[in-house]
Amino acid sequence: MTNKDLFKAGPAGWEADPQTSFDTWLSQQKGRGGAPAMRISSAEVYRAQWGKFLDYLQTRGVELTRVTDVHISEFLSSLHSENRSQRDRYRKLIERVFADLYRSKAPRGYVNPAGVAQKEQGAAWKAVAGNLPTSFLTLAERRTLVEHLLSPVVWQKSEEHWRQLRDRAMVATFLGAGLKVSEALRLTVNCVALHGEPWIKLRRPDSQFSHRTQPTPFARDLLARWLAERATSGCRGDLVFPAGVHGGAMHSVTALRAADAIVDASGVSENRLERASPQTMRNSFAAGMFEAGESPKSVGESLGFAVVLTAERLKASWQSWQTFQN
Incomplete structure (x- = not known):
């Protein structure tokens, strides 16, 4: 019999040794996509987050079983160094732990304090500037995400296969062509030229201003695969990324959820405290151009910036971000 078998779950066990209790709980958690075990890198992040929370409680003399939503919000x-998305990752972890702490028998009227903290209107922990000024994916993260995007689609049902091909190609336009979500959702098939020198042409609504961007090889391949599937499925309309075969427009929330699901499935989110959003991917596309020696003017033209100064600021943010990473 192991120490894990001897350990008794419940408030008393968590109160007596919150770190060992957490390690035991963590060892029982599954990985992404139902994997039998969590990645070591992810477990290390969770241990660091939990350890920081325990240090906070210890300095204030608060017992684990007496934690309230006020303590969690504080x-x-x-x-101070975290943005709201990062703070919410801490909150979600605490919520999961407290759900386990009282999983057998919660006190009468008990409500998970981390859940209460989430619903608090005007909470100070939510009043932050947001993400770091500009966020990027590291080169390793980009490679991991591209590898997943190019991996075989394993869905058996035709509608799921269709949706996965669509979503992967859409995410490829963020990371491999620098499109915004709104641009990808407005994109029509006549704006994508993949034969010869590939280009995506974009026009702003109610404006004569247009720009074009050249997708990277992986994005071109994913777009070609998706457009072929789209054509053979009898999809109506001319939107590149419709909500369904009926051809209707996809909601931006659906696009964001699809992007998050792909990032999670790739494993990239497990090692990041900060969300890898479509904007992060767009910024990373620009970073790839800067790494290749492209000028701010060239990057600005690909991303559709009206003035070069915007691209110059993005380059400065990228250089600052690199220093922060090192």
């Missing part, structure tokens, strides 16, 4: 507000 702890989240104390994370």
Whole structure:
């Protein structure tokens, strides 16, 4: 019999040794996509987050079983170097732990304090500037995400296969062509030229201003695969990324959820405290151009910036971000 078998779950066990209790709980959690075990890198991040929370409680003399939503909100507000998305990752972890702490028998009227902290209107921990000024994916993260995007689609049902091909190609336009979500959702098939020198042409609504961007090889391949599937499926309309075969427009929330699901499935999110959003991918496309020696003017033209100064600021943010990473 192992120590894990001897360990008794419940409030008393968590209170007596919150770190060992957490390690035991963590060892029982599954990985992404139902994997039998969590990645070591992800477990290390969770241990660091939990350890920071325990340190906070210890300095204030608060027992684990007496933690309230006020304590959690104050702890989240104390994370001065974190943005709101990062703070919410801490909150979600705490919520999961407290759900386990009282999983057998919760006190009468008990409500998970981390859940209460989430619903608090005007909470100080939510009043942050947002993400770092500009966020990027590292080169390793980009490679991991591209590898997943190019991997075989394993869905058996035709509608799921169709949706996965669509979503992967859409995410490829963020990471491999620098499109915004709104641009991808307005994109029509006559604006994509993949034969010869590939280009995507974009026009702003109610404006004569247009720009074009050249997709990277992986994005071109994913777009070609999706457009072929789209054509053979009898999809109506001319939108490149419709909501369904009926051809209707996809909602931006659906696009964001699809992007998050792909990032999660790739494993990239497990090692990041910050969300890898479509905007992060767009910024990373620009970073790839800067890494290749492209000028701010060239990058600005590909991303559709009206003035070169915007691209110059993006380059400065990228250089600052690199220093922060090192």
